Amino acid sequence: MRYLPISLKTENAQIALIGNGEAALNKLRLLVKTSAQIQLYAPSPSLELATFLIQQPDSNISHLSHSFSSDDLNDVIAVFSCADDANENIRIANWTAEQNIPFNSPDHPSICTFFVPSIVDRAPVTIAISTEGAAPVLAKQIRAHLEHLLPQNTGKLANFARSLRTKVQNRLSNMNEKRHFWENFFNGDIATHFLAGNTQQANELVDDALENPQANDGKLYIIHAADPDMLSIKAARILQLADHIYQLEGLLGDIEDFTNLSRRDAQFTKISSNPNKPEDGELIMQIAKQARCGKMIVVIGDASTQKRKAKITNHLSSKDIQIEQLNSALPRVESVNQFSQAQF
Structure with missing residues (x-):
């Protein structure tokens, strides 16, 4: 990632927005939803922008009729510049750089220090989809799909x-x-x-x-997958909950592709796919102990590691450890169109 997605606190904060036209209006529609005080620098607002301001009489917007200057950077946590003049946007970007203030200008990614993602808003739950300015339309298509998946409440x-x-x-x-x-x-x-x-x-x-509190019963999940794109929804959820993930050597997919789906504090261990390894007894005892302590354990491997997975499963079954097998269920998505049509 070249850009770190973060959530910026806007309570008791000021944000500067510069612009008179459609781009400024689009940003204003988003910013008005925050808790920040919006300083709008629009000396000659368009009819649409002026109408929007009239419709927000008691909002968090302060409309300022003078042009933006470097003196206006005091106490602001971010600046959005939507000026029609590209040179003005560059000039403001330079001012913000001198004071290390985050800067964004729509359609000018080269001078931005941050990007505004496409947002699925279920506040306080928000999902941000960013392409780092590379493909905003793609982000919007992904957002449209997620909007249908997430209940409004x-x-x-x-x-x-x-x-x-x-x-x-x-x-x-x-x-x-x-x-x-x-x-x-x-x-x-x-x-x-x-x-x-x-x-x-x-x-x-x-x-x-x-x-009547209950601790989790430990359980072992055997996930059969060579590619994270082939995981079922349930398998992906189990990876997100797992305490310890054992990856069988020979797995074609990059382990990072799977770790990205897991908890940050989950443990990862790479184990041999050879079904005749002498240290099997120690490994089996370790997994059994973790499961009995209420841990959720995952062993993940592709078809080439089937014998190894079968041996682990047989040994742990004899020790009364709960085991569930999870197979691949989803076809690889090769296009955004397929993604939008996928059945989840």
């Missing part, structure tokens, strides 16, 4: 979870119990009832889960 679910954090923290002291609670919260009946509008039932289920 996802943000309310996140706020519901936030309201419970202190309660959960006080009631559950065991980290494994907490993790089990939150996994069930988002993947089970609590979220289902809440998203359906049954808040009373959701709260009752929360109280019941806190009264």
Whole structure:
């Protein structure tokens, strides 16, 4: 990544926006949704921009009728320059560079120090899709697909979870119990009832889960995949939850392609695909111990490692370890058109 996607706090902050026309209006429509105070420098606003300002009488916008200068950089956390004159955009970019203030100018990626991603907004849940200025239309197409996948009240679910954090923290002291609670919260009946509008039932289920906490039962997942693009939705979710991932040598896909789908604190171990390795006993004991401690373990390999996976599975089955096999389920997506038509 050449650019790091981050979320910038806008509460009690000022953002400068320069421009009179459509580009400035488009940025203003986004910025007005934030908590920042927007300083709009538009000496000669277009009819559309002026109309928008009239429609926002009590907003966080301050319309300033003078041109922007370097003196106006005081106390701003970011600058958006949408001037019609390219030289003016460059001049403002140079001013911001001198003071290390983030700068963006639509359609001028070479002078930008940050880009505004295409955003799926379910505040406080937001998904940002960025192509680092390379292909904005592609980002918009991906966003359109994600808009259909994410329920409109996802943000309310996140706020519901936030309201419970202190309660959960006080009631559950065991980290494994907490993790089990939150996994069930988002993947089970609590979220289902809440998203359906049954808040009373959701709260009752929360109280019941806190009264009868359960730690995760350890489990081993054998994922058969050579390519992360071939993972099923369930396999991808399991990778995101796994505590320890064992990658069999000989896997055609780059391990980084799989680690990108996992938790940042997950452990990774590369193991031999030879089914007759003498250290198998030690490996089996290690996986069994992790599973009995409530850990979620993944062994991932392609068809060429089938014998090795079978041997690990047979040994652990005899030790009463829960095991689930997950096969590839999705065809590789070769185009954005295929992506938009994919059945999830």
